[in-house]
Amino acid sequence: MNQLYRRNDALNVNPPVVNGKTSDINITVRGSDWYWAVCAIMTTAALVFSGLSHTKPRPQRLFHYITAGICFTAAIAYFSMGSNLGWTPIDVQFRRSDSKVSGINREIFYVRYIDWFITTPLLLMDLMLTAGMPWPTILWTIFMDWVMIVCGLVGALVKSSYKWGYFTFGCAALVYIIYQLGWESRLHASHIGPDVSRVYLMTGVLTIVLWICYPIAWGVCEGGNIISPDSEAVFYGILDIFAKVGFGAVLIFGHRNIDAERLGLRIRDYDEDPAVHPSTTGEKRSNGGSNGVTNGGQQAAPAETTATNV
Template identity: 30%
Template sequence: RKQLVYSSCRAESAGKALADVMPDETVHNILLTASLCMGFSAFSYEFMPTGDARRFNYIAMAMTGFCTIGYVSMYNGVGVIEVRGHDVFWMRYLDWAVSTETFLLGLAMLSGADRWDTIFILAMDAIGVLCALVGALIPAVVAPAYLLGAVVFAAYNYRLFGTMQVSADRMGAAVSAKYKRLTTQSMAAWCVYPVVYLFCEMTRALDETTEVALYACCDVIAKCVCCFLLLSQP
């Protein structure tokens, strides 16, 4: 009998803990909508013709596929913890760590970049995402983490528009033009993330619903739209 009561209490506590991390209805709907956008995009990229450059379909599908998993997880309350009274969606950063690396790998493949340029941009991006995660989880170090993240973001953008653009130029006028256009558009979209982070995780000037909505919009543009441009532009 005592064991039954104990088990009942544990089940009740577990249910309460799960309820505590489940997002509210509005946030829930935003996460669901983003999940559907990502999932539909990942599926549709399979059927976009790219001729001999089929590998870029796989890049686009992988990027949006990882995003779909991340958003479905957050929709179900997975990857969310409370820090100083605010929900931190740490799954978002795991999603970024995988999806942005995948897209940057695609840019490296498109430009014909050498091994060291590729390693550099992937390493800098990983450090930037880690800085964002640490800042969100440990508010005491959010300012230095934000600054370091901004520095590494600038560093790999310098490489993207520098030696990697030169590599793309060697691939011919068509590849050079496509690489420059795609990199400019995607990095312009990525520049919005530090601004959203400043007003959400860093200063908490915006509420959770607005935060989730802004990040979802950014993700749809930076992932779905940019991958579509990767596959659709001649």
């Protein structure tokens, strides 16, 4: 039995030392075990979402692929954190007497922010494309999301009280994102249809509630050094499971009977291209002349018609 049991040895293989500097406040084997568990959950979810994409025609798989990509990226991040990699020691602003958070510096997992930099824009695309929002609004909201993530990372890497300035900028960006999700996108989705509105409300409310919890986690972890890195792992891990896996499950289930074209997404399949299939009908040739994803935009007029108008 002892030969079958294999202990998590990641902390011995990858000790808490970076560039010759040892971190005082680190995860233990418990924290590493939890990160591995979340990695397994994210990997399983990514495989399931990817597999479910084959139940839909190729032009209808956009949301499956985006959601699977979110979980695949998170799985890699949690693999890194479970391996005790992707972190750097940063001197804490607040010294604590509690033995779990006592010390000069704390390990900050910057790989977590790399994960968020990739996955949160994809999550916003899932939501805002569901609501049929125009691309300029989506891109601007994604920019504000990047501002929020980068400010969170920079603030976590600053040891002085100036970290809270970055925290404030990040929270301001979050307020704008919540406004877009809770007001404009919600109204947009309600005009498409009750089924789309229902899916958007479930996923949108879930996202808003969970994203409000992330600044709280930052404040008691990287910012205030109040809870231990193991508790930090549990806090962020639970939020990520609901924000990625739970969100993805609700979204994919809700999209099962929603046609992408209703959301303004005209995605051309390769067999609609006359260059691939010369026998394609005239109607399909007209569709094949679109730009692939119009998001509600109008197709360009045929060349002959344009010349006549001129």
